[in-house]
Amino acid sequence: MTLNPPPLIVFEKVTFCYKDQYIFRDFSFPISTNQLIGLIGVNGSGKSTFLKLILGHLYPQKGHVTIQGKKPDHFSLRRTIGAALQEIDFPNNEKVFEILKFVKSQFQVGEDLDGLIGDFFLEEFRNKSCGQLSGGMKRRLALACALVGKPQVLLLDEPTTGLDLPSRLRLMENLKKYQQKNKALVIMISHHPQEILNEVDQFFHLKGGEIKTLTPQEMTNLTQLKKVSFHSSRPFPWPGAVKQQQEEDQHWVVCEDSDQLVRQMSQNDFAFKNLIIENLGTHEILQEIL
Amino acid sequence: MTQLWSHITHQLRISFRDPAYVFTTLVLPAGLYWFFAVPESNSPYIATYLIGSFSAFSFFGVIFLQYSINRSQEKTSPWARYLSTLPIPYWMIIASRLVTSVILGSLACLLIYGVGHSFTPTDLNFLVFLKMISFLTLGGLPFLLMGLVVGEIFSPKAVVPVANFFHLVLSFAGGLWKPPEILPEALQKITPWLPTYHYGLLTWSLSSPEIQVKSSNILYLIYFGCAMGLVLLIMKRTNVLKN
Numbered sequence: 001m002t003l004n005p006p007p008l009i010v011f012e013k014v015t016f017c018y019k020d021q022y023i024f025r026d027f028s029f030p031i032s033t034n035q036l037i038g039l040i041g042v043n044g045s046g047k048s049t050f051l052k053l054i055l056g057h058l059y060p061q062k063g064h065v066t067i068q069g070k071k072p073d074h075f076s077l078r079r080t081i082g083a084a085l086q087e088i089d090f091p092n093n094e095k096v097f098e099i100l101k102f103v104k105s106q107f108q109v110g111e112d113l114d115g116l117i118g119d120f121f122l123e124e125f126r127n128k129s130c131g132q133l134s135g136g137m138k139r140r141l142a143l144a145c146a147l148v149g150k151p152q153v154l155l156l157d158e159p160t161t162g163l164d165l166p167s168r169l170r171l172m173e174n175l176k177k178y179q180q181k182n183k184a185l186v187i188m189i190s191h192h193p194q195e196i197l198n199e200v201d202q203f204f205h206l207k208g209g210e211i212k213t214l215t216p217q218e219m220t221n222l223t224q225l226k227k228v229s230f231h232s233s234r235p236f237p238w239p240g241a242v243k244q245q246q247e248e249d250q251h252w253v254v255c256e257d258s259d260q261l262v263r264q265m266s267q268n269d270f271a272f273k274n275l276i277i278e279n280l281g282t283h284e285i286l287q288e289i290l
Numbered sequence: 291m292t293q294l295w296s297h298i299t300h301q302l303r304i305s306f307r308d309p310a311y312v313f314t315t316l317v318l319p320a321g322l323y324w325f326f327a328v329p330e331s332n333s334p335y336i337a338t339y340l341i342g343s344f345s346a347f348s349f350f351g352v353i354f355l356q357y358s359i360n361r362s363q364e365k366t367s368p369w370a371r372y373l374s375t376l377p378i379p380y381w382m383i384i385a386s387r388l389v390t391s392v393i394l395g396s397l398a399c400l401l402i403y404g405v406g407h408s409f410t411p412t413d414l415n416f417l418v419f420l421k422m423i424s425f426l427t428l429g430g431l432p433f434l435l436m437g438l439v440v441g442e443i444f445s446p447k448a449v450v451p452v453a454n455f456f457h458l459v460l461s462f463a464g465g466l467w468k469p470p471e472i473l474p475e476a477l478q479k480i481t482p483w484l485p486t487y488h489y490g491l492l493t494w495s496l497s498s499p500e501i502q503v504k505s506s507n508i509l510y511l512i513y514f515g516c517a518m519g520l521v522l523l524i525m526k527r528t529n530v531l532k533n
Contacts, residue, residue: 055375057371057374075377075379078375078376078377078378079377081375082375083372083375085368085371085372085375087368087371088368088372089367089368089369090369091304091369093303093304093307093308094300094303094304098300098303101296102296102300103376105292105293105296106293106296106376106377106378107377142372145372149376149377
C-alpha cells in the first residue's frame with residue numbers, strides 16, 4: 001500500500017482583503033510537491049497575493065498558510081524557498097557574478113554558478129555592473145538568483161516579462177529540467193499560458209477568490225477556440241457555441257469549429273454581414289470563458 | 291561567519307564604488323576639519339580636542355546616516371524585498387552594517403587624524419587614536435538605534451533631508467563643531483542633554499584627563515534604552531525583528 005505524501009503547501013480557510021476588496025474568503029487549497037504549476041488569472045485576481053502569502057510577505061486576516069507544516073515566515077523555510085518577484089532591482093555598482101556569489105554564500109548548498117550563468121545567458125555580462133543591465137537581463141539574473149540555493153519550492157512572479165522569445169523558451173526548458181531533477185514545486189505566474197503549455201503539469205486559474213485547476217490539454221483546447229463576430233438582425237442560436245452573445249444586431253459566438261458554424265449559417269440561408277473570425281485572446285479566455 | 295563576511299564585503303563594495311558616498315563620508319569631514327578646525331588649532335590641547343570633535347562628527351554621521359537611510363530605503367527597495375526571501379537573519383544585516391560603519395568611520399577619522407598631524411601641533415598618538423575609535427564605536431550604538439527609528443518613520447524620499455538635518459543640528463548643538471562654551475547661551479542650556487555632547491565628551495576626555503565621562507555613561511544608557519525601546523516598538527509592527 002502506498003500513502004500519498006501530505007501536501008507541501010496548505011491554504012486553510014484563508015481570508016485576505018485589501019481594505020474593502022476581498023481577494024480570498026474562507027479559501028482552502030492544498031498544493032502537492034513535484035510539479036510545475038502555471039498560475040493564471042486576470043489583473044487583480046490575486047496571483048501576486050497568492051505568492052506573497054506563501055512567501056510570508058503578506059499575512060491572512062483569517063485562517064493560515066503552511067509550508068511543510070510551518071508558517072511561511074518560519075526562518076528555516078528560507079532555505080527551502082526560492083523566489084523571483086515581480087519588481088526586481090540590484091545594487092547598481094555590484095557585478096553580476098558578485099551578486100550570484102553573494103546570494104550563494106547565504107546557503108549551505110547551492111547550484112554551480114558557472115552552470116547557472118550559462119543556463120540564463122549571462123556569460124557575457126558576468127563582469128558587468130548591474131546598473132548596466134537591461135530589464136530583460138535583470139530578469140534573467142533574478143531567475144538565476146532564485147535557483148542558486150537549490151530551493152524545493154520556487155515561486156516566480158511573471159518570470160518571462162521583458163524576455164525575448166528564445167530566452168523565454170530556454171527559460172521554460174531550464175525550469176522544467178530543474179523541477180524534474182529536484183522533484184521541486186514550481187509555481188509561476190504567467191500572462192501567456194500558451195507559451196508554457198508544454199512544460200506545466202497543471203494550471204491554477206484564480207478568479208473570484210477561487211482556484212480552478214486545468215490540465216495543459218484543457219488549456220490547449222481553450223486556446224484553440226475561435227471568436228466569430230457578425231452583424232445580423234435575426235438571432236442565430238448555435239448549439240456548438242461555448243459562449244454566445246448578442247447586442248442589437250452585433251453577434252459574437254465563441255466555438256471550437258468556426259468553419260462548421262459559417263457553413264451552417266450559409267446552409268440555413270442566414271443573412272449576415274461583416275463576418276470576422278479570430279483567435280480568442282488570453283484575456284478573453286481568462287475573463288469570459290473560464 | 292562566511293555569511294556575515296560576505297555581507298560586510300558586499301556593503302563595502304557598494305559604498306566604495308559610489309564616488310559621491312566616498313566623498314561625503316570620507317573626504318568631506320576631513321575637508322571641513324581642515325577648513326574650520328586647523329586654523330583654530332593653536333596649541334596641542336586645542337588641536338587634539340578638535341580632532342576628537344570632528345572625528346565624533348564624522349563617525350556619528352556615518353553610523354546615523356547609514357542606518358536611517360538604508361532602513362528607510364529597504365522598506366520599498368526590490369533588492370531588500372528579495373533579501374528578505376533569503377536565509378539572512380535581520381541581526382546579521384544590522385551587524386554587517388555596524389562593521390561597515392566602523393570601517394568607514396575609522397577611515398574618515400584616520401583622514402582627520404592625518405590632516406591634524408600634518409598641519410597642527412596635536413600630540414595625539416596613534417594608540418590613543420585607536421582608543422578613541424573604540425570609544426566612538428561603542429558610543430555610536432545609540433545613534434545606530436536612532437538611525438533605525440528615523441529610517442522606520444520617514445519615507446525614502448524624506449529620510450535624506452531629515453537625517454541630514456538631525457546630523458547637522460545635533461552635531462552643532464552638541465558642540466562637535468564649536469566647543470560648547472562658545473555656543474549661544476540659550477543653546478548651551480540644552481547642550482548637556484544631547485547625546486552628541488556626550489559623544490564628544492568621550493573623545494575630549496582623551497585630550498584632557500580632567501574631563502569626566504561617568505555621568506555620560508549613565509545618560510548613554512538612558513539614550514540607548516529609550517532608542518532600543520522605540521526600535522523594538524516600531525519594528526514589532528513590521529515583523530522585521532521576527533527573524
